[in-house]
Amino acid sequence: MRKLLVVGAGQAGLQIALGLQSHGYEVTLLSNRTADEIRAGRVMSTQCMFHTALQHERDLQLNFWESQAPDVEGLGLSVAGPDSGRAVDWLGRLDGIAQSVDQRVKMAGWMEIFAQRGGRLVIHGAAVSDLDYFARTYDLVLVSAGKGELVSMFERDASRSPYNAPQRTLSVAYVHGLGPRPEHPGLDAVRCNLVPGVGELFVMPAYTHTGRADILFWEGIPGGPVDAFKGIRDPSEHLSLTLELMEKYTPWEYARATKVELTDAGATLSGRYTPTVRKPVGRLPGGGAVLGVADVVVANDPVTGQGSNSAAKCAAAYLSAILEHGDKPFDEAWMQSAFDRYWETARPATEWTNAMLAPPPEHVLNIIGAAGSLPRVADRFANGFDDPADFDHFFYDPDKAAAYLESAAAEA
Structure with a gap:
């Protein structure tokens, strides 16, 4: 029986560990908590998480909170205009529902299921020196812990990493008591609010404990x-700001939001990081090699909500690659x-994601504006959150964007 080690108990690490476990592999999972x-x-x-990522969880029968989490049926976009108003405001409908489950709920639950099913769960904050030993003991070591010393093993891929510094500061609060959007009170949607020169506010329905x-x-x-949360440790002060x-x-x-309150004492978070793509093979001092997973190797800014979606897609891709490889060695x-x-x-x-971090060019502004009067454009933009590859066909090139908007208007 092949022995594999997964270091890190996040979306990708746990999804891989549980998937391998379901196929009879001997899996050890390292978590620092x-x-x-x-x-x-x-x-x-x-x-x-949008439809494709959620389906990867369903395929492994890991969608334990699907009936409890709100069904997100749309994605809305607003652009702040002068005089505290909105220059743009529209809602796109998703082809398949999206959902958000607090990762504290999901990761804790998945860890317990992994252990209950006979997986070896080790609570240990691994260092590079530990991996030197593990690489000789296991057939494959997958590193899915996206912060700290372990990430330094993976070389930055300069050709795929255009930014050398954080492009946004991030601040999060989970709340109860938010009222419905008057424009669609019976429909749950992620709302993206663009404030030129300031940043973005996202409001998303979720499920927590x-x-x-x-x-x-x-x-x-x-x-x-909005770069004002550094040094704030008190959750109530964070929410007030x-x-x-x-x-x-x-x-x-x-x-x-005038009547909201925090869901719990741990409901706030702030920070910043540099979007970075790294090379997937980490080389150890003793000569061994380990494989980087999800945001260890592709860490995008959350401005487009791709983090957990990409993690689920990475886990699905790696799981298929492992199963197809059979008994052959997991070489570099x-x-x-x-x-x-x-x-x-x-x-x-x-x-x-990198494009959305930059000031939008004129043709992108035209797409965003047209979506307000052309529902099919709004729907297509919304569904790009599930399948960003579709943006290749109409989003980046001014001529393609103009041709698409012309055809959408003609069919309206």
Whole structure:
């Protein structure tokens, strides 16, 4: 029986571990925290998973919270205009529902299921020196812990990493008590609010351990007015600042947030990081090699909500590559080929995310504006969150964008 080690208990690491376990592999999972510590800790992300990523979970029968999480049926976009109003406001309908489950709930639950099914769960914060030993003990070591010392083993891919510094500051609050959007009170949707020169506010329905919730997520341009959360440790102060910025820059969202309260004491998070693509093979001091997983090798800014989606797609790609490989050795050539399979979906997500971090060119503004009067354009933009590869056909090139808008208007 093949022995595999997964280092890191996030979306990708656990999905791979549980998938391999279901196919009879001997899997060891290393986590630096217990399930109880994760469940009682601070929120980790702003995940909203779209149809393709959710289907990967369904395929492994890991969709334990699907009946409890809100069904996200659309994605809306607003652009702040002068005088505290909106220059653009529309809603696109998704072809398949999206959902957001607090990763504290999901990761803790998946860890417990992995252990209950006979997996070896080791609570240990692994260092590079540990992996030197493990690489000689296991047939394959997969590193899915996306922070700290282990990431330094993976070389930055300069050709795929256009940014050398964080492009946004990130601040998150999970809340209860948010009112419905008046424009669509009976439909749950992710709302993306673009504030030129300031940043973006995302509002997304979610499920956490205290039930239905909503996530208030500011992405601020560094040095701008939303870059104001550094040093704030008190959760209530964090929420107060979040609401203050909403009242000033997105008053239409603030109007439904006047009665919100935090879901729990760990419901806030802030930080920043540089979007980076790294080479997939990590080489150890003793000569061994390990394979990087998900945001270890492709860490995109969350402005397009691709993190957990890409992690699920990476796990699915790696799982298929492992199962197809049979008893052959997991050498560096195989590791590169497994990553290349993942890059087929990661490349479009990365290109789109990097584009959305820059000031939008005129043809993109034309697409966003046209979506307000052309529902098919709004729907296509919304469904690009599930399949970013579709943006290749109409989003980046001015001529393609103009031709698409012309055809959409003609068919309206």
